[in-house]
Amino acid sequence: MNIIDLDKSSVRELNARLHEKGNGEAPGEWQVLHPHGKHSLAVGLEAPHKVSIEGHAGYYCGGMNMAAEITIKGQCGKGVGENIMSGAIRVEGNAADAAGATGLGGLIVIDGDASSRCGISMKGVDIVVKGSVGHMSGFMAQAGHLVVCGDADDDLGDSIYEAQIFVRGENGALGSDCVEKEMMPEHIETLTRLLDKAGMTCDPAAFRRFGSARKLYNLDVDNAGNY
């Protein structure tokens, strides 16, 4: 176990040590103490380390993650797992806005609530939220899955492309070009796999699916009011 205490080391030192060459061959377990909401913790990790942030994290924690498995034992700020490529991030508390923004792959699990714009412009990442998500979640989401075990606030899936959204609770007003779609057996299968991966025990049959009506893909002057 490697322990880095952010009362003694800088964030730059933390990330440099996590990036050290040779780590890829010898992935390790890392514990980050006293994070105090500092920004950009454990970003851009190419090695499959297991990193535990022992407290609240700031903005962009685990951003650009490639292979690491990161756990935040507290709340986290804006853009957790921003541009995540693969690997996994778990937030044990609430996440601020833009969780998983532009993420290409991998898995983000949020045990609490996620704030607004969860999964904004996601491009393949899977996001599973045990609680609820704020307004404009799934905004311009292109690929991947957003699973919400609680409720979703207004403007869900605004201008969504081919990402799929699953919501178990209530939803507010849907965003532009976002519609509810039928749950087919393959969607139940996908959802079952995602809930299982995230360690959630909810019944997949209790979810509803949302996706794109595909009316805003190309400029059509008749849709001008909806852009």
Added chain:
Amino acid sequence: MAADFEQLLETEIEYFVRADHAVFVLPAAEDRIREAIAARHPALNITSIGSHLKIFKDIGLPADVAARFGPNEMIGSHAIGHTRMATESGISSKNSHPFYAARDFSLVHNGSLSNHNGVRDKLRHAGIDFDSDNDTEVAARYIAHRLSLGRSMNDALQDALKDLDGFYTFAVGSADGFSVLRDSIAAKPAVLGETADWVAMASEYRALAALPGIESARLWEPKPATVYSWSHERLARAA
């Protein structure tokens, strides 16, 4: 200055000085005080009025400014600090936050208003004076004007959602507590924290990290177009 006030207001006054600010306790009607200031000290910049609220603001590194005013020695029930990155008006003490616009009323703002010139014109027509060309002062005067029309704080902030265009997270201070409002897009950051002992608001968590009990506080982002308010009276009732 104190001697001038005593002479003009025909009463004994108290005052204390912190750096280039002074707090005067003036037992006289507000219009008489304003007349006295206009007559003898027209260049005086009033940062706040009221029986609870005091505002200190200046230009410089935040740590230096704080050291000048010594907030560590102050006692109170609620407080806010603000560092401004100037966008809509020049860098000056006058354009700094918080803005007062009525007795025991203050506003800090993260964001920028796009229709502040139009709203300022309307308020001027309604007889409201302005101290600066700053957009946040417009928001402060607007909300204070709605309150003066008899609207509650909650209603005045709901009115702001309709009439103020732009990006904002507002924190409004009153004699008894504070309120938070974000615009309907809520792009400007805000975080709220609450324990049994205190409630706190900041642009980001880093500002709250040193509070006692923060590790177990309830932390969340305020929703868009939603008024959040806390008052001592309400908290006392709840307790």
